[in-house]
Amino acid sequence: MSDVGVRPYDERGMFMAAKRPAKNSGAKVATAKRPAPATKTQPIDEGKLMAFVEKALGDFGSAASAALVVIGDKLGLYKAMADGKPVNSQELASRTKTTERYVREWLINQAASGIVEYDSATQRYRLPPEQAVALTDETSPAYVVGGYQAFMAMCRALPRISENFVTGAGMPWGEHDPDLFVGVERFFRPGYLANLVDTWIPALDGVQAKLKAGAQVADVGCGHGASTIIMAKAFPKSQFYGFDTHAPSIEHAREAARKAGVAERVTFEVADARGFPDHQYDLVAFFDCLHDMGDPVGALRRTRATMADDGTVLLVEPAAGETVEGNFNPVGRIYSAASVLCCTPNAVATGSLALGTVATDDALREVATAGGFTRFRRVLASPFNRFFEIRP
Ligand SMILES: C[S@@+](CC[C@H](N)C(=O)[O-])C[C@H]1O[C@@H](n2cnc3c(N)ncnc32)[C@H](O)[C@@H]1O
Structure with missing residues (x-):
């Protein structure tokens, strides 16, 4: 690895510094005594930094799309596409009695996530048969929806779990969002x-x-x-x-x-x-x-x-x-x-x-x-x- 691109990290480089409040705005500006971030004392490899940011973007996208998988399952959007026939957002919305404006955005996300395929010539989306099995066949060992459902349910406990890190308290199973109990069954049952x-x-x-x-x-x-x-x-x-x-x-x-x-x-x-x-x-x-x-x-x-x-x-x-x-x-x-x-x-x-x-x-x-x-x-x-x- 060359030394090019290795430099002390400067907050103004990659990320925009927070805007300073206008003079006399009344807001307090944190000054002097703040300890320097540890990163300021360590050399930063920009290539590695960018690679990590790119990876984080993928993770962030996966987490965001997970919520949309749960929506697709709950509203029957996948089941309505399981026949593999190409549909547009109007057709899918009318089949599932949902609102086209939301379905249109959902389909874009699903194509960007590699879940459905898009044909720009016809402007239609198609659920490939493999994805149809993984997303609609609850008896297949390849069925994955339970995992999404369980994890989204766990995430609803986030504020409490973060607090537990500080207090050391626990959280009983039964106090989670009920989707957890259904999601866990749907996750494990195909394997059983x-x-x-x-x-x-x-x-x-x-x-x-x-x-x-x-x-x-x-x-x-x-x-x-x-x-x-x-x-x-x-x-x-x-x-x-x-x-x-x-x-x-x-x-x-x-x-x-x-x-x-x-x-x-x-x-x-x-x-x-x-x-x-x-x-x-x-x-x-x-x-x-x-x-x-x-x-x-x-x-x-x-x-x-x-x-x-x-x-x-x-x-x-x-x-x-x-x-x-x-x-x-x-x-x-x-x-x-x-x-x-x-x-x-x-x-x-x-x-x-x-x-x-x-x-x-x-x-x-x-x-x-x-x-x-x-x-x-x-x-x-x-x-x-x-x-x-x-x-x-
Ligand atoms: C991850 S779930 C697994 C459920 C089930 N065995 C399955 O495979 O779908 C864990 C289960 O353990 C139960 N559990 C936890 N502590 C328990 C205890 N002390 N006695 C009996 N059940 C308990 C929870 O209520 C929950 O239903």
């Missing part, structure tokens, strides 16, 4: 549908055979019960129990079980992981929730106490590195953000051990050992998750 019965359960020693024959299964921190219901449908001889501290989620799960026709074999109950009812379970599952709990050791102790001696814990946790730098990738970026905005605040609000969303295998093993288990092994990994088998 595609893998839980055919890949994850068979990876556990002897568990599939037990479930086929008839077993007692607990799904702790079950949320809307997507995983519980998928398992119940696949293993008709087994009995399932879903537990969660969030009462509206349990209500939602009960309704979903009724609709799925499995309510007779699935019981959903409001219960804390530290005190859920004992049915001497053959399998206790934690799907993306142990790290949300403020007392994960207490949760596993309760699990051990309510489990048959040859029972198994299926622990599903977010993908994470074994070192800090092992999280410096797109998935680590997403999960460490969720950790700040949602998971760690709930753990802080409900106990004294906040594992964080990107807890290492070793940290999880320690919790399992402290909870009274002796065997702990990672059985699988996917781009989004790690899967552990824990046994007495």
